[in-house]
Amino acid sequence: MHPSLTIRRENGDMVKDMPRVKLALVIDDSRVVRKVARRILEDLDFEVAEAGDGAEGLAWCRTEMPDAVLLDWNMPVMDGLEFLQRLRQEPGGDAPRVVFCSVENDLDRVRSALDAGADEYIMKPFDGDIVASKLTLAGVL
Template identity: 70%
Template structure:
């Protein structure tokens, strides 16, 4: 079973994301910020990370840059899932190593389409 780490400071977004991802066949773990996510990723490398941008303690972009600098940090697919929608910021995220970008609000079909595009679901 593929694994996904949902990183978002909103408990509601984590819950909605978990439901969508479990319906798509993922085993899901959660983190509320980048620091928690880094600790999780140092123990287990997930197949996918669904990542918010704006979080306390460590934001999503900082987390992504640190993750990609780690020895196995290039392995997980990272999909930003955020309200940040300026084209310059999207380009910044993709340049930092994000594989895809989803705008909030989102639904199951949007997530499924992105994950299908990334080759993570059949």
């Protein structure tokens, strides 16, 4: 829970002491994908944070556990699967609903993501309907 959540909006404003707003963390090495995901998630009333790889994402989670993580698979430094495995070992790391979001559409890969603790899986390309459907299935919307 975030009793006094501080969030930096895209325009740089700091917003303090929010009422309980759900936080989504988008981890993707593509700035374009992050931007698209941000717009969709903001339309769904999430506050959105961004990270460019798994290590950066993990650092974010250690400061503020998000409610939902939209997670790319193939990234430099730390890939999505390693991020997920590490996240689940963090204190409170079983709480975030993690939705993989990857171009990988091989069902064996999807299966291994779920077995590693992902709650849902989106095969790129995605649209707002798919993100909403998957977040609902993951129980965070």
